[in-house]
Amino acid sequence: MASGKAARFALTGAILLAVLFLSLVLSLRFGVTDFTVRELLSLLAGEGSGMRREILVNLRLPRFFAGALTGGSLAVCGAVMQAAVRNPMADPYLMGVSSGATLGATLCILTFGGRVGLLGLSGSAFAGAMACSLLISLISFGTRANALLMILIGLAINALCSSLGSLLVYLSFDANLLRNLVFWLMGSLAPATWDQLPFLFWINVPGLVFFCSRSRNLNLIMLGDDEAGSLGLSPGNFRLLSLGVVALMTASCVSCFGMIGFVGIIIPHVLRFFFGSNHIYLLPLSFLAGASFLVSVDLLARSAHPSEIPLGVITGIIGSPFFVWILLRRWRTGR
Amino acid sequence: MTNKTAFIFIILSFFSTFAFAGAFSYRNYDSSGGEVAVVVNKTPERVISTNGSTTELLLRLGLENVMIGSSWQDNPVAPDLKTAYDSVPVISDRYPSRELALSLEPDFIYGWGSAFNPQALGDVAYWHGLGVGTFVNRNSVLSPQRIRNFVLDIGEIGKIFGVSDRADAFLAQADARINKVREKVSAIETRKSVIIGEYLPNGIFLAYGGSSLADEMLAMAGGRNALPSGAILSPEGLATNDPEVIVMIHMLKTDSEVAAHLDELRKHPVLKNLKAVRDGRVYPLPMAEAHCAGVRIPDGVERLASHLYPELF
Structure with missing residues (x-):
């Protein structure tokens, strides 16, 4: 039985890798201008110069890696958060962690001006994200809230952060800050360059490795605190550590590309349907599926209009009905 | 004029011509209003204008022949510039994406500071790295906004494109x-x-x-x-x-x-x-x-x- 599941995992992993490779080829080939496969290969081999090479090598290629890393990380963050708070509807975007990060970044820009570096911005975003994570943990575990109540608490925190952010921008009369806030609220991979990749890589890849190496702990914590404790895990500490790492990864993505919602809820749900909740399988597959999903959506976003449609808008359009479907399904099944 | 002074005159004329045909440098701004030094190696021939006011300034100076694209026109173009405006492709109704702008292979981009935000064209330094000159409308990034800023803008655009006489007029x-x-x-x-x-x-x-x-x-x-x-x-x-x-x-x-x-x-x-x-x-x-x-x-x-x-x- 276990070996059958492992074989299915290996096959799905291979298929998702192939899909990711296909999305790489498509995202490099198509956009406002198209490349033939022959031109693609010759430009990647270092031949040619000029703006077409610039588009391919210094825009589309880093954008693919940034999209894959962000999509994969957000999907894994969603899966981890759902386990850590034992709620299949938890997600950094829905629970206000991303809004907290945006509020932190807005405060940072308002205090230090537009010239604050990526690290300063991300640090502030992390502080905001972490504050929201702690608040959610305190409220939900202090009150033993059920899954739906927790989502409502998360939405309230989300609304609070959004309102505080809007208040800051409103009071500042700063058009540039307003533009920045609008950018964060809608999310886009347009700013992606090679410059952000080391930063994204060194925060998200260790985070992903950490969670994959703690898959068993995530499985245990889903059994309940008493059961996890009896099996040698300190659930409170592990939950706090997990939410901290999720906040850090989410903040790094938000400070680079704004709020991109629903990836963390769509991807783990679809995969759980096929593979159950064993995180040994769920996390690597979530990463691959999340990466392919976001890269594909980004291709749509930048091909559909000369000014590009914000990525977060498209994930929102796809994700919202999906979320409603999950809620209705849970309500009907009484879970 | 002695032979010696004639020789010096010819040498000076040569170098002044060289300087005129060569690089032109000026101080301009990024999207946050920070000062940047810009070098334009030759008179631009492939220009993108991102906003209505920057487009109309170029058209008013008779530069439609070097424009390869315009975008984001807030109000209809001034009636007497309509014919010139129609001769330039409108590449986007909002700011063009960086990829779209690159695909047009511009050598100069003129616009408001917001056009150079990360989610639109990206920072001016990125374009300078590619050898593309940029010019940010002063009043779009500086406070207070003043007519003096426009006078400086049109004066410098006139110099960059070699049409100072039209700017002065x-x-x-x-x-x-x-x-x-x-x-x-x-x-x-x-x-x-x-x-x-x-x-x-x-x-x-x-x-x-x-x-x-x-x-x-x-x-x-x-x-x-x-x-x-x-x-x-x-x-x-x-x-x-x-x-x-x-x-x-x-x-x-x-x-x-x-x-x-x-x-x-x-x-x-x-x-x-x-x-x-x-x-x-x-x-x-x-x-x-x-x-x-x-x-x-x-x-x-x-x-x-x-x-x-x-x-x-």
């Missing part, structure tokens, strides 16, 4: 038009109190303050900004200030759209009782003539003056 003409307005309104003893800005839905009014270009233009037209600090006014705030004249800056395309926009304020249950509404002193002003305006500054000043003092114009 435009400035002389603009100066004469504005001075004529100022002379006419100079005798006015009590200046009209004006609230100028954007009318937002549901009776909210974004009043432009003293740091706006519209404020300086209003002063030249003989008006007095009733809210020099600027404000976002609720209907109550607008009613409390109750100015003699309200000027509504808009980004609309047709006369019927403008009329409908004015009616929103005129028919508002509270605002319809304002003095300016009762006296029929609510006027439209195109964004192109007020915010980050360039070559339309004289048009804006004349329009404002004629609204404020129709008996003089």
